[in-house]
Amino acid sequence: MAPPEKPQGQESTPPPEKMDQWKYKDLEGQVNGFVGTVQKDVNAVAEHFNMVPPIIDVTKFNDAGECTDKNLANRMEEKITNPATLAKVISMAQWANVLKSALRNFKDNEINLRDAIDESLIKIREASDMRFSREGDSMAGLSPTLDSGNLELRRHEVTEAEAKAKQIELLKAENERLSQGDAAPKEAITQIFSQDVNMGINAKKFTNAEELNLSPSLVENLRKYCQRTKEGVIMDIDLGEVGAQTIDETPIIEQSPGSKTIKVFVTPSKDGRFLQLSWDVRIPKQAGSVPVLHHNVLNIALDASAYQKTGEETSYEKPNLVKQATDENAEAQNEYVEQYKEAIAKLKEGRPGDRIVFQRPITESKGDTGTRSYTAEIVVVKMHAIDGRTDQYAVYRREVAPERTRYQKMNAQDEASMDNLPSLPAGSTEGRISMMESREATPAQELRGIARSYKVALEEFSSESSALSLNFRTDRSRFDKALENVFALVENYGVNGKTVQMLKNAGFKVEDIAGDEGRTIRVAMTDPRTKEVKSKEIEMAS
Amino acid sequence: MNEQKKTRLKELIDKSAALKSIDPAEKERISARFMEMDDPQADAVIRILEESDEKILEMTDKMTASNKKVDDLMMQITSAGADLKRMLRADQENKAGEQERIKTAALLDELEDV
Numbered sequence: 001m002a003p004p005e006k007p008q009g010q011e012s013t014p015p016p017e018k019m020d021q022w023k024y025k026d027l028e029g030q031v032n033g034f035v036g037t038v039q040k041d042v043n044a045v046a047e048h049f050n051m052v053p054p055i056i057d058v059t060k061f062n063d064a065g066e067c068t069d070k071n072l073a074n075r076m077e078e079k080i081t082n083p084a085t086l087a088k089v090i091s092m093a094q095w096a097n098v099l100k101s102a103l104r105n106f107k108d109n110e111i112n113l114r115d116a117i118d119e120s121l122i123k124i125r126e127a128s129d130m131r132f133s134r135e136g137d138s139m140a141g142l143s144p145t146l147d148s149g150n151l152e153l154r155r156h157e158v159t160e161a162e163a164k165a166k167q168i169e170l171l172k173a174e175n176e177r178l179s180q181g182d183a184a185p186k187e188a189i190t191q192i193f194s195q196d197v198n199m200g201i202n203a204k205k206f207t208n209a210e211e212l213n214l215s216p217s218l219v220e221n222l223r224k225y226c227q228r229t230k231e232g233v234i235m236d237i238d239l240g241e242v243g244a245q246t247i248d249e250t251p252i253i254e255q256s257p258g259s260k261t262i263k264v265f266v267t268p269s270k271d272g273r274f275l276q277l278s279w280d281v282r283i284p285k286q287a288g289s290v291p292v293l294h295h296n297v298l299n300i301a302l303d304a305s306a307y308q309k310t311g312e313e314t315s316y317e318k319p320n321l322v323k324q325a326t327d328e329n330a331e332a333q334n335e336y337v338e339q340y341k342e343a344i345a346k347l348k349e350g351r352p353g354d355r356i357v358f359q360r361p362i363t364e365s366k367g368d369t370g371t372r373s374y375t376a377e378i379v380v381v382k383m384h385a386i387d388g389r390t391d392q393y394a395v396y397r398r399e400v401a402p403e404r405t406r407y408q409k410m411n412a413q414d415e416a417s418m419d420n421l422p423s424l425p426a427g428s429t430e431g432r433i434s435m436m437e438s439r440e441a442t443p444a445q446e447l448r449g450i451a452r453s454y455k456v457a458l459e460e461f462s463s464e465s466s467a468l469s470l471n472f473r474t475d476r477s478r479f480d481k482a483l484e485n486v487f488a489l490v491e492n493y494g495v496n497g498k499t500v501q502m503l504k505n506a507g508f509k510v511e512d513i514a515g516d517e518g519r520t521i522r523v524a525m526t527d528p529r530t531k532e533v534k535s536k537e538i539e540m541a542s
Numbered sequence: 543m544n545e546q547k548k549t550r551l552k553e554l555i556d557k558s559a560a561l562k563s564i565d566p567a568e569k570e571r572i573s574a575r576f577m578e579m580d581d582p583q584a585d586a587v588i589r590i591l592e593e594s595d596e597k598i599l600e601m602t603d604k605m606t607a608s609n610k611k612v613d614d615l616m617m618q619i620t621s622a623g624a625d626l627k628r629m630l631r632a633d634q635e636n637k638a639g640e641q642e643r644i645k646t647a648a649l650l651d652e653l654e655d656v
Contacts, residue, residue: 037619037623038619038623041623041626041627044626044627044630082629082633084629085626085629085630085633088622088625088626088629089626091622092619092622092623092626095615095618095619095622096619098615099612099615099616099619102608102611102612102615103612105608105611106605106608106609106611106612109601109604109605109608110605112601112604113598113601113602113604113605116594116597116598116600116601117559117560117563117598119594119597120558120559120560120590120594120595120597120598121560121561121563121564123590123594124558124560124561124572124587124590124591124594125572127576127586127587127590128571128572128575128576
């Protein structure tokens with residue numbers, strides 16, 4: 001719907017009450033309740049006409065109100081002879097489906113609204129963070145219009161950037177309070193963890209003071225606090241009502257809303273140079289009693305003058321487009337960000353699996369021992385967007401000079417896939433951005449992930465019960481996208497014994513067929529709804 | 543930045559839909575940074591704020607419309623459910639009536655036979 005006409009001179013800002021409307025609607029719960037009620041009513045009809053079992057299942061009606069189960073349709077016509085009653089039963093089932101469709105539409109709009117707000121915030125924050133000189137330099141990078149290309153590029157950064165900015169602000173505000181008196185930093189710590197849990201962000205990404213952008217005075221306050229506690233303390237922190245969320249852990253689960261208390265361990269390191277905050281969140285599975293442990297560690301360097309990168313996430317170096325201008329080595333950082341932007345822009349036109357390689361000099365602080373410089377090779381790989389909405393990119397890094405090391409995946413927890421990134425030909429990418437040939441890589445782990453996602457999509461798609469549980473992620477576009485991805489992967493990377501087995505496990509039929517030249521395979525899958533066999537014949541590179 | 547732009551900027555910041563969702567301290571910081579800008583910079587920021595809010599308004603309208611559609615459907619379903627129950631009751635009564643009629647006819651037949 002287009003925005004209503006605005007009277008001349010008035011703001012385009014929505015009135016506050018309008019903005020708040022969507023926040024308080026628990027539509028999903030309401031619709032689930034209604035669909036349940038409809039099913040009860042329809043069941044009552046079935047019982048009335050001695051049609052139990054089986055009951056009349058509202059999922060067996062399509063959006064047009066037609067009964068997709070012939071046996072059921074025949075029984076209904078046989079038993080419910082009153083045309084008005086029959087029509088009413090059908091319309092009830094139809095409405096239940098229309099309602100679910102309307103709710104899906106609502107959820108899409110909600111996502112779009114959140115995206116719009118996120119994008120706006122990024123733009124506004126970026127504008128406010130620009131370092132501009134008093135001599136009249138223009139604000140580099142501040143586009144006067146909403147450039148769609150830039151927004152696309154930033155979209156996959158939004159959640160993390162926003163969470164980080166939020167945490168930084170909370171910490172800064174708390175720091176000011178702490179600087180003025182004896183207030184314990186418990187509140188600041190509570191806020192960090194509350195944000196982390198509420199937003200479903202894995203705080204492992206913020207493993208040091210530098211990344212958190214903690215001010216030296218806040219670090220000093222935390223150090224004093226730690227000294228007071230000597231051996232460290234355990235805090236029970238009540239996070240209050242925590243909403244439903246997906247935690248980025250395996251297995252992925254939905255957490256039920258409810259009040260959560262977490263234990264936070266505040267411990268000084270043995271040498272007294274670090275303050276370690278760690279916390280465990282036990283998340284009950286929705287349909288079982290097995291708890292999933294969500295464990296995070298945050299190390300904060302106490303030496304405010306030389307922030308240390310600590311812990312296991314030292315290789316994490318995803319460019320942060322928001323705080324780029326505030327870095328001390330802003331020039332180098334900006335150059336890196338520009339390279340990264342350029343890589344993403346090129347990859348946008350490419351296929352999943354395409355990659356861009358570039359190199360950059362890196363100087364790392366080694367604390368008391370000075371600095372260490374080396375050349376890093378950065379690989380940005382276009383990933384497979386199963387949800388069909390957002391492009392995803394993996395970033396790898398390795399040292400190429402003075403020594404060559406293995407690739408480290410920098411923007412994901414899945415470290416298992418690191419080993420499978422192949423070596424890149426020496427000298428092929430020096431000093432420039434180049435698109436590598438996809439055939440040079442065989443990322444079996446990546447293919448496995450796609451096949452696993454595909455299998456999940458397949459199971460959800462073919463599960464009748466999921467239709468009633470209103471799983472919005474499961475739809476035809478996702479199914480088709482997953483299939484397309486698998487075909488593209490096989491075409492790009494070829495298959496070996498392991499990948500063939502993996503595809504078979506995921507429900508694919510893989511067979512060798514005679515080709516004109518070399519080896520040709522056919523990968524096929526039966527669509528569970530239409531029973532149509534979708535296949536692709538792929539000529540393998542010799 | 544001239545006073546007119548400052549006023550305009552302040553109005554936009556106060557009413558910004560995007561800024562409503564952030565921490566007041568951060569909003570204050572952003573506001574302070576914007577107020578330090580020169581005219582061209584302020585113009586760019588004003589445009590960003592206006593365009594952002596327009597986009598958010600558009601999305602909010604869509605949300606409101608789909609919200610209403612779901613509400614309407616729920617009302618229709620509630621009404622249809624009530625209709626269905628009425629029909630079932632009527633059918634039950636008809637069945638009972640029909641059984642009575644059959645019993646009565648049979649009784650009459652018996653009586654006639656007698």
